Amino acid sequence: MTDSAAHFDIDLNDEGLLRLIARGDWRARFLRPIDSALRDFADDSVGRDIIIDMTGVERLDTAGAMVLQRTFQACQSRTDKSQFVGAEEAHIELLEQIEHHLAPCHVEPQRRNAFLVMTERLGEGVANAWRATLELQSFIGKILASAFSLIFRPSHVRTRATVHHMEAAGLDALPIVGLMSFLIGAVIAFMGARILQLFNAEILTVQLVGISVLREFGVLLAAILVAGRSGSAFTAQIGSMKIREEIDAMRVLGLDPIEVLVLPRVFALIIMLPLLAFCAAMLGLTGGGLVAWLAMDIPPALFVAQMEETIGINNFWVGMIKAPFFAFIIAVIGCFQGMEVGGSAESLGQRTTLSVVQSLFLVIVIDAFFAMFFLEINY
Amino acid sequence: MTSVKNTDQNVIEVRGLRNQFGDHVVHDNLDLDVRRGEILGVVGGSGTGKSVLMRSIIGLKRPEEGNVSVFGENFYGADEQTRLGIERRWGVLFQGGALFSSMTVAQNIMAPIREHLHFEGELAKDMAALKISMVGLRAEAGANFPSELSGGMRKRAGLARALALDPELVFLDEPTAGLDPIGAAKFDELIVNLKETLGLTVFMVTHDLDTLHAACDRVAVLAEKRVIACGPLDEVRRTDHPWIQDYFSGPRGRAALAAKAS
Numbered sequence: 001m002t003d004s005a006a007h008f009d010i011d012l013n014d015e016g017l018l019r020l021i022a023r024g025d026w027r028a029r030f031l032r033p034i035d036s037a038l039r040d041f042a043d044d045s046v047g048r049d050i051i052i053d054m055t056g057v058e059r060l061d062t063a064g065a066m067v068l069q070r071t072f073q074a075c076q077s078r079t080d081k082s083q084f085v086g087a088e089e090a091h092i093e094l095l096e097q098i099e100h101h102l103a104p105c106h107v108e109p110q111r112r113n114a115f116l117v118m119t120e121r122l123g124e125g126v127a128n129a130w131r132a133t134l135e136l137q138s139f140i141g142k143i144l145a146s147a148f149s150l151i152f153r154p155s156h157v158r159t160r161a162t163v164h165h166m167e168a169a170g171l172d173a174l175p176i177v178g179l180m181s182f183l184i185g186a187v188i189a190f191m192g193a194r195i196l197q198l199f200n201a202e203i204l205t206v207q208l209v210g211i212s213v214l215r216e217f218g219v220l221l222a223a224i225l226v227a228g229r230s231g232s233a234f235t236a237q238i239g240s241m242k243i244r245e246e247i248d249a250m251r252v253l254g255l256d257p258i259e260v261l262v263l264p265r266v267f268a269l270i271i272m273l274p275l276l277a278f279c280a281a282m283l284g285l286t287g288g289g290l291v292a293w294l295a296m297d298i299p300p301a302l303f304v305a306q307m308e309e310t311i312g313i314n315n316f317w318v319g320m321i322k323a324p325f326f327a328f329i330i331a332v333i334g335c336f337q338g339m340e341v342g343g344s345a346e347s348l349g350q351r352t353t354l355s356v357v358q359s360l361f362l363v364i365v366i367d368a369f370f371a372m373f374f375l376e377i378n379y
Numbered sequence: 380m381t382s383v384k385n386t387d388q389n390v391i392e393v394r395g396l397r398n399q400f401g402d403h404v405v406h407d408n409l410d411l412d413v414r415r416g417e418i419l420g421v422v423g424g425s426g427t428g429k430s431v432l433m434r435s436i437i438g439l440k441r442p443e444e445g446n447v448s449v450f451g452e453n454f455y456g457a458d459e460q461t462r463l464g465i466e467r468r469w470g471v472l473f474q475g476g477a478l479f480s481s482m483t484v485a486q487n488i489m490a491p492i493r494e495h496l497h498f499e500g501e502l503a504k505d506m507a508a509l510k511i512s513m514v515g516l517r518a519e520a521g522a523n524f525p526s527e528l529s530g531g532m533r534k535r536a537g538l539a540r541a542l543a544l545d546p547e548l549v550f551l552d553e554p555t556a557g558l559d560p561i562g563a564a565k566f567d568e569l570i571v572n573l574k575e576t577l578g579l580t581v582f583m584v585t586h587d588l589d590t591l592h593a594a595c596d597r598v599a600v601l602a603e604k605r606v607i608a609c610g611p612l613d614e615v616r617r618t619d620h621p622w623i624q625d626y627f628s629g630p631r632g633r634a635a636l637a638a639k640a641s
Binding site: 027028029031032035039061062063066067070090093094097098100101102103104105106107108109110344346 | 522
């Protein structure tokens with residue numbers, strides 16, 4: 001047996017019938033070169049009976065049997081003159097097996113009008129956004145009600161879980177939050193110094209760093225990092241519990257998932273984010289002060305004195321008051337999106353992304369509101 | 380392949396296999412043969428390493444010790460090219476089907492066809508249609524995404540993908556787990572049917588006593604970190620080992636036997 005690639009010849013037999021003489025190895029890997037020729041042949045020979053001579057076929061698999069059967073069925077007319085001849089027994093069996101499996105299948109869902117699909121998606125998006133807004137509000141309501149009811153039965157407060165989340169979401173975030181705000185403080189000092197130098201007002205760098213870090217950057221950086229780090233973790237934790245039906249199990253055991261899962265996370269963030277924001281602000285000032293000292297020869301003592309003189313303590317309070325609000329919104333969005341996870345791992349991924357995007361968006365929106373508010377009351 | 384008639388040849392030979400995770404030894408000095416053209420059922424209690432055995436044969440878990448040879452080639456000693464050649468000659472059905480979720484069923488089946496045979500367009504579609512029909516799925520199912528399918532359909536689609544390249548050897552990991560009894564019986568039938576028409580060799584990990592009776596030519600029992608019995612079902616059932624006795628003579632074992640007899 002010599003292995004040679006599949007090939008075929010076409011011939012007329014004595015009675016003027018078409019004869020397709022197949023030779024060689026008709027396995028899948030050899031079919032690509034001859035497929036289009038076979039198709040052309042079949043297109044030209046529709047309704048003309050055919051005899052397929054398989055004497056020279058050395059090997060055959062389902063793919064080879066499929067193309068032979070396809071050609072055979074395309075040519076075959078209603079008379080039963082068409083036939084396979086000269087095939088080995090095993091090959092005949094295979095051909096018979098394939099015979100009933102030649103119906104074409106659908107490959108992709110049908111495409112619809114692109115404009116319709118687009119408008120449909122837009123409408124769906126709007127409706128979903130509205131529905132999500134309502135659901136988020138009802139979720140917040142549930143959390144507040146649940147938290148309020150805990151006042152009357154303090155033994156139900158999950159201290160251990162709360163402390164665990166305080167460590168995971170707060171303490172463990174300290175190095176990265178500290179480093180980031182230190183660097184941002186330094187960068188602000190550098191940028192400010194460059195420009196203020198033009199006016200011979202380098203000393204105002206102190207105010208620039210002090211006000212921006214205390215009022216905005218400290219708390220904002222802490223919130224952004226916590227949203228990215230812990231908000232997403234909340235979604236992933238609660239979402240994977242949802243997928244494994246743990247949340248349902250809690251419900252049927254009479255445990256309130258809000259009380260067990262959501263409140264400890266909310267409390268933990270509300271306690272820890274102000275502390276993180278405080279550390280961030282202090283390290284931001286340190287970074288700014290260090291740059292002022294090294295690059296502009298403003299010694300630390302002068303830096304502190306200048307701060308005391310020109311920056312009111314109100315700037316510090318403006319920053320700190322925002323922290324618990326940010327914490328609440330990050331924890332709520334994280335847990336809410338976790339609860340919204342459907343059955344699949346794919347939905348877990350989508351929800352985690354959504355959780356980070358939404359909480360960052362809301363943090364910045366709330367920050368803008370606070371900025372306007374404090375501007376109006378001149379604080 | 381249908382042209383090979385030699386049934387005594389071993390397709391898989393496992394010798395002195397040792398698998399361990401940390402200190403936990405799963406297999407120790409395990410030997411197993413799978414002969415050409417047979418359906419071998421691998422059974423064993425939970426945690427006896429049935430799936431680990433399968434994974435170490437198909438190269439997903441390198442064993443700590445021992446040899447695995449497939450089609451006469453030492454799998455872990457072979458170079459990349461030989462290994463790829465071996466991998467193209469087998470198909471694997473994972474427990475959940477392991478279909479690619481971003482593709483439709485037909486696209487899933489076309490993926491290996493396009494990758495390895497470089498088929499394009501119509502020919503690849505024809506192949507996918509053939510496999511879909513052979514595993515008993517409707518033609519419309521080709522356009523469905525895996526998430527839209529039931530468990531049984533997903534397994535069939537997974538089998539269709541495993542069969543895409545006309546493998547000589549097929550690995551099935553708990554093919555009937557999670558199917559209702561009717562679906563499971565149909566799946567057994569399908570496997571036997573495919574084995575007979577395509578001349579497949581099948582390595583099947585299973586818990587299902589009915590499948591053992593309906594489909595398997597030989598049964599290998601895993602316990603005590605090795606294969607404690609291997610042979611035709613009747614022979615294995617007579618082995619005097621507590622686990623085997625419990626397994627085959629328990630209420631489910633007797634029910635399956637009765638079902639087979641009737």
